[in-house]
Amino acid sequence: AMVTTSILFIAQVNRAWGWPKPAVILLGVCLLSLDAAFATSNLTKLHDGGWLPLTIAGIVIFVMVSWRRGLESVVAQQVRFTEPLDGFVARKERASDGVSPRTAIFLSRAGAMTPVALSRMADVMKIRFNRAVVVSVWIVARPRVSPEERVRVTLLDGTFVQVDLRFGYMQQIDVPSVLGPALSARGIDPDEAIYVIGHERIIPPDEIFRLRDVVAHVFAFLARNAERSVDRFGLPRARTMEIGYPVKL
Numbered sequence: 001a002m003v004t005t006s007i008l009f010i011a012q013v014n015r016a017w018g019w020p021k022p023a024v025i026l027l028g029v030c031l032l033s034l035d036a037a038f039a040t041s042n043l044t045k046l047h048d049g050g051w052l053p054l055t056i057a058g059i060v061i062f063v064m065v066s067w068r069r070g071l072e073s074v075v076a077q078q079v080r081f082t083e084p085l086d087g088f089v090a091r092k093e094r095a096s097d098g099v100s101p102r103t104a105i106f107l108s109r110a111g112a113m114t115p116v117a118l119s120r121m122a123d124v125m126k127i128r129f130n131r132a133v134v135v136s137v138w139i140v141a142r143p144r145v146s147p148e149e150r151v152r153v154t155l156l157d158g159t160f161v162q163v164d165l166r167f168g169y170m171q172q173i174d175v176p177s178v179l180g181p182a183l184s185a186r187g188i189d190p191d192e193a194i195y196v197i198g199h200e201r202i203i204p205p206d207e208i209f210r211l212r213d214v215v216a217h218v219f220a221f222l223a224r225n226a227e228r229s230v231d232r233f234g235l236p237r238a239r240t241m242e243i244g245y246p247v248k249l
Contacts, residue, residue, distance in 0.1 A: 003039055006031040063218065070219025071109075073249050074200055078110045085134060088114040088122075089160045103131040103193040105179070107229065111136050111164075117198040117243040131188060133161045135179060137233065144168035151182045161186065174234040195240040197229045203248040216249040 010028045013019050019027075042050070085108075108115040115134060121127045145166045154162040163182060167173050180190035202220040205213045230240050 002035040003032065006035050063222070066215045066218040067222050069215050070202070070223065070249070073216075073219075074202075074247055075109050077247050078116055079113050082110065082114045082116060082119055085112055085114050085160075085162060086156060088119065089156045098127060100127065100129045102129060103133065103183075103188050104129040105133045105135055105193050105195045107175075107195070107197045107233070108134050108136045109198075112162075115196075115198060116245055117196045120243055120245065121196070129159075131159055131161070131193075133163060133179075133183065133188070133193070135163045135165060135175065137173065137175065138164060138166045139169055140166050142168050143170040145171065150178060153182050153186070155186075161188075172234075173232060176234060176236065193239070195230075195235045197235070197240065197242055199229070199242045199244040200247045201244055203246050205249065219249070 006028075010024060010031065013027065014021075014024045046054070106115040106118045118132065118134065145168045150166050152164040152166075154164075156162055161183075163179060165175065165178055176190065183190045183193070200223065202216075202223045204216040204220040208214055208217065229235070230237060230242070
């Protein structure tokens with residue numbers, strides 16, 4: 001714990017405080033030399049039970065890394081198999097069998113790319129909406145984001161709106177309450193809009209040959225038991241529709 005704390009402190013000094021590199025290196029050598037002496041003196045306790053907390057910590061870290069790598073793979077697949085949102089908006093040949101008079105809010109993991117749920121509804125189901133809002137939720141590397149920085153709205157054309165929402169990692173994510181005022185300011189009734197979210201069905205490799213395959217299986221298990229987006233983002237259940245699709249890792 002002491003070594004970890006020192007490493008994090010040195011990283012903070014280097015990144016946020018703007019100390020010169022030689023001073024940061026000197027500080028790191030002094031702190032880590034002292035911490036290493038205490039750490040090595042405790043290595044004799046490993047065979048007396050010290051291995052247990054280290055094993056538990058290793059498992060927790062592996063699970064966290066597996067979740068992060070899995071999400072990165074899902075986003076990479078979405079970027080690979082969908083088109084940029086501005087290209088989707090610019091396509092004039094989006095044929096449709098009907099136009100819904102309601103506004104649809106699509107949640108996107110891939111930022112500037114078209115949400116899979118939106119492309120499926122337009123290309124497969126031939127359905128489009130009077131207004132479409134594409135929302136990306138970002139968790140930033142600080143505890144809280146001020147209300148002034150939380151919402152960024154980009155008008156793509158007369159029917160498409162792109163919204164970026166930013167939350168701190170200690171803030172509760174309530175998309176409707178944050179998104180509502182921004183939509184109302186642009187003539188969209190948030191209480192009449194429906195939410196359309198994608199639900200990925202993770203398909204891990206059939207056989208395990210590499211560590212990456214193990215990570216994929218762990219992520220698939222975590223994804224099956226993860227909190228649903230409708231609950232995590234505080235979406236209204238009566239006005240939320242999920243579109244499932246497979247993602248093979």
